[in-house]
Amino acid sequence: MKLEIGGSETIPASVDALWVALNDPAVLTRCIPGCRSMTEMAPDAYKVEMQLRVAAVGGSFEGEISLHDKEAPKVCGIKVSGAGSLGHGNGTARFEIEPDGEDSKLIYKGTGEIGGLVAGVGQRILSSVSKHLIGRFFTALRKEFEQPVHGAAE
Amino acid sequence: MSQQPVALRFVSSNRRVREDRRFVAGHGRYVADVVLDGMLHVALVPSQHPAAKILAIDTSAALKMPGVVHALTGDDLVRAVDPLMNGLDTPKVRRFPLAVGQVRYAGEWVVAVVAETRAQAEDAAEKVRVTYEPLPYVIDGEEAATDASPKVHPEHGTNVLLDKTFVWGDVEKHFAESPRHLSFRVVWGRNSTVPIETFGVVARWDAWREMLEVWASIQMPKYPDQIARALRIAANNVRVHQDVDVGGSYGVKRGIKQTVLVSHLSRILNRPVRLIEDRLENMRAGDAHGPERTFDVEVAFNDDGIVKSMKMKALDNVGAYAGRSPFQLGKPVGAIVGPYKIESVQYRAIAVLSNKAAQEAVRGFGQSPTNYAIEAAIDKVAAAVGLDRIEIRRRNFIRSHEFPYLIPSGTHYDSGDYHTVVSKVLASADYEALVKERDALRASGMMAGIGIAACLEPSGGNSSFEPLLNEKNTTSTWMDSCRINIDGLGFVTVTIHTTSAGQGHETLAATVVGEVLEIDPDLIRIVRPDSLASLPSNSPVGSRMAIMLGGACYHAAEKLKTKLKRIGAHQFGLSADNVVYAQGGVSDPRSNKTLSWAELVNIGHRQFHALPAGMEPGLETTHVMQVPTGTKLPENGRVQMYPCHSFEFHLVLLTFDPEIAKPEIRKYVIGHDCGVVINPHIVKGMTLGGIAHGIGAALLEEFSYDSEGQLLTQSFMDYLLPSSHEVPNVEIVHHCTPSPFTVFGQKGSGESGYLGSPAAISGAINDAVSPLGISFSRLPIRIAAISDAIAAAKNKQAEDYA
Numbered sequence: 001m002k003l004e005i006g007g008s009e010t011i012p013a014s015v016d017a018l019w020v021a022l023n024d025p026a027v028l029t030r031c032i033p034g035c036r037s038m039t040e041m042a043p044d045a046y047k048v049e050m051q052l053r054v055a056a057v058g059g060s061f062e063g064e065i066s067l068h069d070k071e072a073p074k075v076c077g078i079k080v081s082g083a084g085s086l087g088h089g090n091g092t093a094r095f096e097i098e099p100d101g102e103d104s105k106l107i108y109k110g111t112g113e114i115g116g117l118v119a120g121v122g123q124r125i126l127s128s129v130s131k132h133l134i135g136r137f138f139t140a141l142r143k144e145f146e147q148p149v150h151g152a153a154e
Numbered sequence: 155m156s157q158q159p160v161a162l163r164f165v166s167s168n169r170r171v172r173e174d175r176r177f178v179a180g181h182g183r184y185v186a187d188v189v190l191d192g193m194l195h196v197a198l199v200p201s202q203h204p205a206a207k208i209l210a211i212d213t214s215a216a217l218k219m220p221g222v223v224h225a226l227t228g229d230d231l232v233r234a235v236d237p238l239m240n241g242l243d244t245p246k247v248r249r250f251p252l253a254v255g256q257v258r259y260a261g262e263w264v265v266a267v268v269a270e271t272r273a274q275a276e277d278a279a280e281k282v283r284v285t286y287e288p289l290p291y292v293i294d295g296e297e298a299a300t301d302a303s304p305k306v307h308p309e310h311g312t313n314v315l316l317d318k319t320f321v322w323g324d325v326e327k328h329f330a331e332s333p334r335h336l337s338f339r340v341v342w343g344r345n346s347t348v349p350i351e352t353f354g355v356v357a358r359w360d361a362w363r364e365m366l367e368v369w370a371s372i373q374m375p376k377y378p379d380q381i382a383r384a385l386r387i388a389a390n391n392v393r394v395h396q397d398v399d400v401g402g403s404y405g406v407k408r409g410i411k412q413t414v415l416v417s418h419l420s421r422i423l424n425r426p427v428r429l430i431e432d433r434l435e436n437m438r439a440g441d442a443h444g445p446e447r448t449f450d451v452e453v454a455f456n457d458d459g460i461v462k463s464m465k466m467k468a469l470d471n472v473g474a475y476a477g478r479s480p481f482q483l484g485k486p487v488g489a490i491v492g493p494y495k496i497e498s499v500q501y502r503a504i505a506v507l508s509n510k511a512a513q514e515a516v517r518g519f520g521q522s523p524t525n526y527a528i529e530a531a532i533d534k535v536a537a538a539v540g541l542d543r544i545e546i547r548r549r550n551f552i553r554s555h556e557f558p559y560l561i562p563s564g565t566h567y568d569s570g571d572y573h574t575v576v577s578k579v580l581a582s583a584d585y586e587a588l589v590k591e592r593d594a595l596r597a598s599g600m601m602a603g604i605g606i607a608a609c610l611e612p613s614g615g616n617s618s619f620e621p622l623l624n625e626k627n628t629t630s631t632w633m634d635s636c637r638i639n640i641d642g643l644g645f646v647t648v649t650i651h652t653t654s655a656g657q658g659h660e661t662l663a664a665t666v667v668g669e670v671l672e673i674d675p676d677l678i679r680i681v682r683p684d685s686l687a688s689l690p691s692n693s694p695v696g697s698r699m700a701i702m703l704g705g706a707c708y709h710a711a712e713k714l715k716t717k718l719k720r721i722g723a724h725q726f727g728l729s730a731d732n733v734v735y736a737q738g739g740v741s742d743p744r745s746n747k748t749l750s751w752a753e754l755v756n757i758g759h760r761q762f763h764a765l766p767a768g769m770e771p772g773l774e775t776t777h778v779m780q781v782p783t784g785t786k787l788p789e790n791g792r793v794q795m796y797p798c799h800s801f802e803f804h805l806v807l808l809t810f811d812p813e814i815a816k817p818e819i820r821k822y823v824i825g826h827d828c829g830v831v832i833n834p835h836i837v838k839g840m841t842l843g844g845i846a847h848g849i850g851a852a853l854l855e856e857f858s859y860d861s862e863g864q865l866l867t868q869s870f871m872d873y874l875l876p877s878s879h880e881v882p883n884v885e886i887v888h889h890c891t892p893s894p895f896t897v898f899g900q901k902g903s904g905e906s907g908y909l910g911s912p913a914a915i916s917g918a919i920n921d922a923v924s925p926l927g928i929s930f931s932r933l934p935i936r937i938a939a940i941s942d943a944i945a946a947a948k949n950k951q952a953e954d955y956a
Contacts, residue, residue, distance in 0.1 A: 006363070083283075084280070086201070114259060115863075117200075117434070119862075120260075120865045120872075
């Protein structure tokens, strides 16, 4: 099934600081819900391992994330694909960072296609689940700047 | 064919169903109860794509998981087994238990992981990594039939498996002569039967005895043969244990791919292997899906509502593989005009492959969808000529004096009295009052409608649709057998030779043998030998067992009775024709001397010197029963399909709020004529269950896919089943028109209720919404569809008014 996401969030960080954070696998590992590990395979290409639960099904998910069309520190394209016991998915997204006073505004938009178990069992709630997961991501991201953690994940 | 002239003692009497005691008490013995030493368990890795090339399979992580013994891929399997049976002559549509090289539907099994426990197998299955290259796919049946669509089996060259047009009678002439025509489309959504027990199988290969032992929850014709062929072993190396209770089926317990898979695994691992599908495996890729059919119907009729001719095109989306499912377009040929005197028919049957789960047999084997289309036609003709829907049926019904009645497609209907059944139902339901109730509901602001359906249940299960749709197939028998043995102490044991999926065959066999031998059925033991010890029999499909197993038991018992009479007559110095058999004894009517059962048994078992010359010792007989009327192969597209035709007439009143639109069935009456009933409880259970099943098909149940080929209904949260909230109290009005072709006059009833209830409920909803000028032409009619259509119609009315 097709899934569309989009929105904007204000993050208490400068444009540059936010850009650095969003390019730091350690930060992303902490912020992406269910993310177990994120390994850099090549410049701007990562392998991720996730453990997720959607509706009646839970399971593991392995995927690849690549960043492209980067215009530091403002614009970035993201390509995601992966598969696991939950199903498979792929999608593309793009975000832009704009200054918003002392803070930054992150505007994002993306589309995805999801198949397998998660599409069948969780389809009625998938869009609300995705909104929830995105919400958790931004909550965690804001926390990164409220209690700055420097360097790599321990 | 004989009619029993004497009064029946046990047949039709109010006797308990003997199987029910163990089921109700929780002492059935199902496949999950078969636990063997060293048994391994299987979990499956499903495809997540509707169509994709398998580029690589990495099982290394799975194999390192605790308890894991093996992980089998399609490439490994295909080297050791032959393709599964394909009913049609389409050799390039090959099917194996696991996907080979390519997946063809979301959920298809790609890898089988074997472990010490099912939980370990499931955990390890999550670690299997399959790399796919997605391919184009097609989900819609009509789209799949076009040349431009992606090919499910590229080697086959097209997605069309079968496209056959039959013309029976002067269709074009009748259409030209008829003053009125109408045409329409109706769609039967992909639904099924949903047994409580999913499919399960245990297989054990015994290398030292060269024997494959199988225990399964099975209802598959020619099951041992199919296993042997796929595994490339001799059929007498396969022993299927048939003393396994089957927890529901109604067609779907086909199990062949599962059985071939675990049998192969047992052979290579040298341990017993079990696969019991979980609900997800079952709903996605077990044998869970039934017909999915689009009908385009055209009828020619006159101003009196008499239907002269019909053109029907049925396109069935059979999913990714063939199997037996396309034959479900063939069985309805045997009742293609329903209970009506339609003089000519053009029937085009199209079976199309798509990237959905493969379709399997479901209760009625395609007859219920066809009945729905025929009944929709009759309702529409009634509306077109302004006739009452009951009156139009009465006008078109075959008359009771016209039986046996030859329909255009070559089947003789055995017997029936449709007008009487209708009259009895109308009287019982108080039809006038029902109409008033509907009108009162409408006046109160509710939607309310009456639904009517009249249809036939072809029964007796010949397999004539096989040669009809596949000329290379020359099957003209679909036999069933019975063996009766009276042991040296005088006890009677009857062997029957298939599994049962809740149809009460033990009760059936005991009742029939008790009736003929005039002994208490409760004293008769029924056993099911394994397949190697069995006489030729087919599985209980096609509403056939009352006719076929009942017939086999009757004839075997008659042979045994004749033997007892000959033994007795020999003692009296009489011919067998001149003695009287009563309640197990044989008497000389001149002297009134009687030889008791015990004395006859003693002679049969111990006194060879007292037997008539040439008689074998012991008291044992067998009978292999041919399907009544099954005498020849099809000729010119015409064939006697099934021997018997039960009749049912449904009358439904339902109502719903125009905004909430949840139908509530206020009254449900069915008139049912299946000839002489052998056990009334079994027939009642079949009929009530069939109506519940039909309510699901009409209102709730559908295996639906999204446009990306993903199955959206993989659990009971989304695949909705009728519950006690939806199933009303049903009143059954009995009528009995004996069949002239069966031993007691019995007909089939295993599909009763289901064959007409979807049509009746659909008719009731359409009657309810008819004041708004709308109708529904697709099943299931879900609540949301009703409320949306009503809202749209009301908006349109408001706009038109404005």
